[in-house]
Amino acid sequence: MSELLLSGKDVSQAIREEIKQEVERLKAVNLQPGLAVVLVGEDPASQVYVRNKHKACLELGYYSEVHRLPEDTTEEQLLELVHKLNEQETIHGILVQLPLPAQIHEKAIIDAIAVHKDVDGFHPVSVGNMVLGDDSLLPCTPAGVIEILKRYNLEIAGKHAVVIGRSNIVGKPVSLLLQRENATVTMCHSRTSNMKELTQQADILIVAIGKAKFIDASYVKPGAVVIDVGMNRLDNGKLAGDVDFDSVRELSSAITPVPGGVGPMTITMLMHNTLKAAKRIHQIEV
Numbered sequence: 410m411s412e413l414l415l416s417g418k419d420v421s422q423a424i425r426e427e428i429k430q431e432v433e434r435l436k437a438v439n440l441q442p443g444l445a446v447v448l449v450g451e452d453p454a455s456q457v458y459v460r461n462k463h464k465a466c467l468e469l470g471y472y473s474e475v476h477r478l479p480e481d482t483t484e485e486q487l488l489e490l491v492h493k494l495n496e497q498e499t500i501h502g503i504l505v506q507l508p509l510p511a512q513i514h515e516k517a518i519i520d521a522i523a524v525h526k527d528v529d530g531f532h533p534v535s536v537g538n539m540v541l542g543d544d545s546l547l548p549c550t551p552a553g554v555i556e557i558l559k560r561y562n563l564e565i566a567g568k569h570a571v572v573i574g575r576s577n578i579v580g581k582p583v584s585l586l587l588q589r590e591n592a593t594v595t596m597c598h599s600r601t602s603n604m605k606e607l608t609q610q611a612d613i614l615i616v617a618i619g620k621a622k623f624i625d626a627s628y629v630k631p632g633a634v635v636i637d638v639g640m641n642r643l644d645n646g647k648l649a650g651d652v653d654f655d656s657v658r659e660l661s662s663a664i665t666p667v668p669g670g671v672g673p674m675t676i677t678m679l680m681h682n683t684l685k686a687a688k689r690i691h692q693i694e695v
């Protein structure tokens with residue numbers, strides 16, 4: 410079987426072109442989408458992501474603010490910044506880069522972000538609206554997964570989707586979004602006893618476990634669509650997914666690479682959310 414390579418990079422580029430045109434139109438009503446990214450501490454991986462988000466803003470014509478705070482920032486100081494950004498009219502989206510240093514409670518910070526500026530989709534009210542199927546800003550990585558499937562015209566409705574991983578940022582929300590698209594969804598996690606038996610039944614397999622090259626061909630049904638959400642830095646400095654790409658690619662009908670798969674979609678959906686938040690705040694029809 411010759412597999413289809415699902416390029417999140419290409420899909421991202423297409424979406425970014427659409428966003429650029431929308432930004433151009435919004436100039437006529439003097440609206441420039443604005444994103445604030447807050448980074449606490451010096452984590453090198455986080456530095457790279459934050460720089461990439463800033464670059465995406467500049468490419469798309471957004472207003473961008475990056476706030477770099479020292480590692481020893483207190484929860485009160487970070488809350489103060491979030492409150493200020495909640496009020497700031499030039500900012501429509503707020504993203505506080507996770508993880509945060511140990512002295513800061515992530516929940517306290519996420520809860521403090523204004524729901525209408527919650528472009529990560531992590532606020533409990535955003536999550537609740539997603540669960541209910543009401544309009545909300547969707548978490549970026551899960552939304553990116555759905556968008557890749559849709560843009561490649563891969564059928565979701567009626568398919569058996571198996572999700573490995575139950576995190577709040579990927580596994581749980583992606584399973585809800587797949588159900589919303591009328592898939593039949595099975596969730597697997599570290600305590601699942603018959604994982605292979607389940608994954609071998611998957612028409613769509615979504616992998617978000619955080620273990621490099623964990624899923625090989627023995628887990629995959631021939632012809633399955635395989636989406637790899639994993640991002641593991643190997644000792645040689647290279648990035649690897651949770652899927653053993655070389656083992657699975659020929660068996661699958663379609664598969665995302667790492668890098669160049671789900672990763673680029675995450676930032677693009679963040680840009681999409683920021684645009685949506687800006688239009689909503691200014692009551693412009695979506």
Ligand SMILES: Nc1nc(=O)c2c([nH]1)NC[C@@H]1CN(c3ccc(C(=O)N[C@@H](CCC(=O)O)C(=O)O)cc3)C=[N+]21
Nearest residue numbers: 458504505506507508529668669670671672673675676
């Ligand atoms: N509040 C918050 N929101 C986030 O969305 C968030 C976060 N915190 N903390 C960290 C993670 C990680 N993350 C990535 C986004 C894009 C790529 C990406 O573009 N990856 C490229 C490769 C990048 C490379 O080569 O290192 C790819 O997969 O092709 C990766 C990782 C967002 N995160």
